[in-house]
Amino acid sequence: MNLIISGYGRAPDKTIGLYEVTRGRFTGHGWSDDADAPAFVCKGDGFVFAASETGTHSAYYIYRDGKRLDCIHLEGCAALCHIAYSPKHKTLYGACYGSGNIRSASVNVSDGCFTGDTQDYVQGGRVHSVLLTGADALYAANIAQDCVYVYGVDNTGSLSLSHKIETGKGRGPRHMSFSADERLLYVITEYSNEILVIETETKRMIQVISTLPEPTKETSHCSALCFSPGFDKLYGANRFTDTIAEFDVAPDGTLQRSRWFGCGGHIPRHMTVLSDGIIAVCNQESNSVDLIDAVSGEKTDTLEFYRPAGIIEI
Numbered sequence: 001m002n003l004i005i006s007g008y009g010r011a012p013d014k015t016i017g018l019y020e021v022t023r024g025r026f027t028g029h030g031w032s033d034d035a036d037a038p039a040f041v042c043k044g045d046g047f048v049f050a051a052s053e054t055g056t057h058s059a060y061y062i063y064r065d066g067k068r069l070d071c072i073h074l075e076g077c078a079a080l081c082h083i084a085y086s087p088k089h090k091t092l093y094g095a096c097y098g099s100g101n102i103r104s105a106s107v108n109v110s111d112g113c114f115t116g117d118t119q120d121y122v123q124g125g126r127v128h129s130v131l132l133t134g135a136d137a138l139y140a141a142n143i144a145q146d147c148v149y150v151y152g153v154d155n156t157g158s159l160s161l162s163h164k165i166e167t168g169k170g171r172g173p174r175h176m177s178f179s180a181d182e183r184l185l186y187v188i189t190e191y192s193n194e195i196l197v198i199e200t201e202t203k204r205m206i207q208v209i210s211t212l213p214e215p216t217k218e219t220s221h222c223s224a225l226c227f228s229p230g231f232d233k234l235y236g237a238n239r240f241t242d243t244i245a246e247f248d249v250a251p252d253g254t255l256q257r258s259r260w261f262g263c264g265g266h267i268p269r270h271m272t273v274l275s276d277g278i279i280a281v282c283n284q285e286s287n288s289v290d291l292i293d294a295v296s297g298e299k300t301d302t303l304e305f306y307r308p309a310g311i312i313e314i
Helices: none
Strands: 002-007 016-022 025-035 038-044 047-052 058-064 069-075 080-086 093-098 101-108 113-122 127-132 137-142 148-155 160-165 172-178 184-189 194-199 205-210 221-227 233-239 241-249 255-262 268-273 279-282 289-294 298-305 308-311
Touching: 002 279, 025 298, 047 080, 047 308, 058 080, 058 093, 058 113, 058 160, 069 101, 069 113, 080 127, 080 172, 093 137, 101 127, 137 172, 137 205, 148 172, 172 221, 184 221, 233 268, 268 308, 279 308, 289 308
Parallel strands: 002 038, 038 308, 127 172, 221 268
Antiparallel strands: 002 016, 002 308, 016 025, 038 047, 047 058, 058 069, 080 093, 093 101, 093 127, 101 113, 127 137, 137 148, 148 160, 172 184, 184 194, 194 205, 221 233, 233 241, 241 255, 268 279, 279 289, 289 298
16 A cells, blocks of 8 residues: 655655555655645545645645646645645645635646635634535634634535534644544544544534543643544544554444554654554654554554655555
């Protein structure tokens, strides 16, 4: 299987590329590029998209078969930290942590380029992630405003605010994931170290569960969450305490803490569970991407990579 890994490096260093993983080991390296600080990556329509997180100067990149096809620079987007692509609307959406807005860009899939048409949606605060549904909606977690904005997406890819989901003061909603049927939204919080389980239809929060084994005076700030391929396990990353929390998912979607194991490095940022059950973790401050066996919780291999941040399986 192949991974796209990206990080906070700058040219001339190689900051994004393709890596092969076989049975819990890194076994090969394909293409690479020197994009400017591509902190997050996503895929769709046969493309790989990357977001450049460089303070006040942000950009979108588009790749196909290892070739950079286009780059569009975005004014007024500070700390572009997360992206999501809609194949239906041929539109890329990005969350800007520094400027508190969402910036969309249209994609010409025939030519593999951005059209130059962008739209800006200002929330204020700090937008940390965006998540698309299959039912023409986009969710945006605003870590500073302690809420999740929910937008409708029209046929042109334009957004209109539908409603907000309040998560509770001081929690800091950071990243999100849906259940397989999109009936439930799972939100991991940076400041309170929790996962919130929310019904998407009623907007009702049905569970709040800690990602830590017990109260601690140590610094801990959650980062990412992801499901196992069968949606029977959910994993949450704890930065600074450098652990992964594993939860069993009940038939009704609620969570039960199962165990904790090491992330393999220092400051886990993004992670993904591969199709064979291996957990691949971007450990930002140890400059490593670490592979963890989800059964044993033990590290199986390490790839040196400068300040890794984004990762997807393709």
